[in-house]
Amino acid sequence: MKVSRRAHVRPFAVMGVLAEANARRAAGESILNLCAGEPGSGAADVVRRHAADIMRDGDLGYTEAMGIPALRNGIAEHYSRWYDVAVEPGHVAVTTGSSGGFLLAFLAAFDPGDRVALARPGYPAYANILRSLGCDVVELDCGPAERYQPTVPRLMEAYYEGGLDGLILASPANPTGTMVDARELRTIADWCADHDVRLISDEIYHGITGGDVETPALPSGSPAGAPTAATYRDAGAVVVSSFSKYWGMTGWRIGWLVLPDDLVGPVEALAGNVALCPPALAQHAGVVALGDEGMAAAAESVAYYAASRELLLRRTADLGWDPVAPADGAFYLYGNIARFGMGSVEYCARLLAEAGVALTPGTDFDPEGGGDWVRLSFAASPEVVAEAVERIVAWQSTLGR
Numbered sequence: 001m002k003v004s005r006r007a008h009v010r011p012f013a014v015m016g017v018l019a020e021a022n023a024r025r026a027a028g029e030s031i032l033n034l035c036a037g038e039p040g041s042g043a044a045d046v047v048r049r050h051a052a053d054i055m056r057d058g059d060l061g062y063t064e065a066m067g068i069p070a071l072r073n074g075i076a077e078h079y080s081r082w083y084d085v086a087v088e089p090g091h092v093a094v095t096t097g098s099s100g101g102f103l104l105a106f107l108a109a110f111d112p113g114d115r116v117a118l119a120r121p122g123y124p125a126y127a128n129i130l131r132s133l134g135c136d137v138v139e140l141d142c143g144p145a146e147r148y149q150p151t152v153p154r155l156m157e158a159y160y161e162g163g164l165d166g167l168i169l170a171s172p173a174n175p176t177g178t179m180v181d182a183r184e185l186r187t188i189a190d191w192c193a194d195h196d197v198r199l200i201s202d203e204i205y206h207g208i209t210g211g212d213v214e215t216p217a218l219p220s221g222s223p224a225g226a227p228t229a230a231t232y233r234d235a236g237a238v239v240v241s242s243f244s245k246y247w248g249m250t251g252w253r254i255g256w257l258v259l260p261d262d263l264v265g266p267v268e269a270l271a272g273n274v275a276l277c278p279p280a281l282a283q284h285a286g287v288v289a290l291g292d293e294g295m296a297a298a299a300e301s302v303a304y305y306a307a308s309r310e311l312l313l314r315r316t317a318d319l320g321w322d323p324v325a326p327a328d329g330a331f332y333l334y335g336n337i338a339r340f341g342m343g344s345v346e347y348c349a350r351l352l353a354e355a356g357v358a359l360t361p362g363t364d365f366d367p368e369g370g371g372d373w374v375r376l377s378f379a380a381s382p383e384v385v386a387e388a389v390e391r392i393v394a395w396q397s398t399l400g401r
Contacts, residue, residue, distance in 0.1 A: 009128040010367070014360040017348055021358040032388040033380070035348075035358040037174060037332065039248035040380045041304070043285070044297030047249070050288040051281055060280045065272035067094025067256070071283050074290040075256050082206075082224040083217075085231055091259050093267050094278045094286075098204050098242035098255040102129055104274065105238050105257055108266040109198045110135050114165035117158050119150050121334070121366035121373070123174045123202070138164065141368075148176040148325050148334075149184070152191050159195060167192055170202040171226055172209060172329025175365045175375040179209065179328040182217035182227040193235035200238045201229035204255075207246035208302055209329035210309055223299060225329060233260040243282075245330070247289045247298045254282035305331045308378035308385040315389050320396060321374075331379040334362070338372040340399050348374060355395035357388045 017035045025031040043051075054060065066072065072089040079087040095101035102125070110116060112134030118126050120139040127137045140154045150169060158164055169188065171179045180188065192199040209225025217227040229237040242255030259267055271277075288294050312333050316324050321335025337347050344361035352358050362373025378385045 006132040006134070009132060010124065012124065013345060013348075013364045017352065017358050017360060020349075021352060024352070024356070029356055031352075031356050031358060032384055032391065033358045034377050034385070034388050035360045035375075036379075037245075037330075037377050038250050038379060039245060039301060039305075039331075040384075041248045041301040043247065043249045043252065044289065044294050046291070046293040046297065047247070047285045047289050051285045054281055054284045058281075058284060063277040063280050063283060065277055066268050067092070067278055068280075068283050068287075070287045071290075074287050075258075078290055079228065079230055079258070082219075082222050083228045083230065084219045084222075085228060087230055087233075087258055091233065091261075091264060093257040093259060093264075093271060094283060095255045095257060095271070096275055096278050097244060097253040098202070098240050099125065099129075100253070100275065100278070101240045101242070101255045101257045102126065102200075102202075104267050104270050105200055105240060105263070106130060106133055106135070107270050107274075108263050109200070109238065110166055115158075115163055116166035116168065117150065117155060117164055117197075118168040119148060119170070119173065120368070121148065121175055121362065121370060122168075123170060124364055126168045126170075126202075135166075138162075144323055144325075148173065148178045149180050150188065152187055155188070155191060155197075159197075164195065164197045166198040166200060168200050168202065169229070170204075172205040174205070174330060175332050175334045175360070175362070175373075176325035177327040177330045177332045177334065178325055179226050185217075185227050185229065186232075189229060189232040189235060189237055192237070193232070198236055198238070199229060199232065200240060203228060203239055203241045205245050205330040206241065207298070208305055208331060210306070210327060223302075230258045233258060236260045236262070238263065243286055243289055246302070247294065248301055249282070249285070249289065252282040252285060253279055254286050304381060305379060307382040308380070311382055311386055312376070312378055312389070315393075318393050319389065320393075331377055333376040333378060334365075334373060335376070336372050337374050340396060343371040344374050345371070351392065351395060355391045357391050357395075 117138040239258035243249040325334040362370030
């Protein structure tokens with residue numbers, strides 16, 4: 001039988017690493033899993049308690065396609081608190097995770113054959129979803145000189161080579177952790193508006209930042225740590241975000257879009273057809289996650305990531321990965337391991353088998369140059385990260401003997 005060409009996307013190498021790590025742990029081996037971008041803390045206790053109450057007494061039937069009003073209102077208020085940006089609840093679409101948000105945004109904004117740019121290295125699902133929808137993906141080779149982020153000169157090159165219809169921007173980015181500051185974001189957003197290029201901004205890691213990037217556009221004391229493209233929604237920008245990272249609610253599959261006027265109707269129509277509605281239980285949990293107790297618990301988790309980040313930055317010379325991308329935000333360290341004389345897939349396989357540490361090969365994020373890179377997720381506790389570094393350094397010292 002026929003299989004659609006759209007189905008032929010590259011699988012995540014990390015899923016194979018994760019499966020092997022889980023099998024070894026089940027067999028009794030000591031495994032430190034730093035390959036998955038998953039917060040170790042999970043959802044806050046207040047969120048879990050509320051979910052249990054809803055499971056026992058609440059209404060878990062279909063909701064509105066764009067999400068329950070309480071959650072849409074809560075997300076709109078979140079933009080006022082964190083960014084001092086006024087967002088109307090009617091411009092918020094609750095989605096089945098950020099992944100569902102990307103699918104809806106791409107379906108609403110792009111036609112087959114449209115050219116959409118994104119940075120390489122980058123999160124592979126962007127390109128895979130776009131290609132499955134028949135879009136042409138324009139990968140911008142963004143290295144240390146560009147701080148691994150798209151720049152207007154790179155965009156101009158792509159624009160004059162064949163035109164552009166869209167740009168996917170991630171700040172903080174996966175796998176590099178790099179960010180664009182308020183000035184760079186405005187420059188990119190203005191360029192996109194002037195050239196009729198739809199800007200879609202992945203802001204899933206907002207709130208998990210190192211504080212090294214200047215963010216004068218944010219209110220004093222804001223935990224966001226990065227400026228939001230919601231400021232530019234009147235120029236057509238779309239924001240994608242989620243409860244998965246800052247709130248540790250990965251498996252709850254609850255995210256959102258902040259939409260410009262022209263995409264509200266199309267996204268609402270698509271949402272009702274694609275999924276009917278986002279998960280009802282997770283929506284009610286999201287309302288509580290945005291409350292004072294839920295936000296306080298999320299902030300405590302971020303403090304763990306900050307401690308792990310500082311530990312890693314102190315140990316980069318010992319790791320010997322060179323160069324290492326600036327870990328501005330998120331919870332990743334992306335480093336070059338070419339000096340060890342093997343590709344990243346072999347490096348990760350041997351590190352897991354011989355030292356019990358699971359990392360992600362860079363080939364997941366950069367099919368061209370990722371063979372020289374690995375990603376370490378420090379979403380675990382500082383104690384686990386510290387032990388993992390000791391194991392990595394000791395194992396690397398044995399190579400070539």
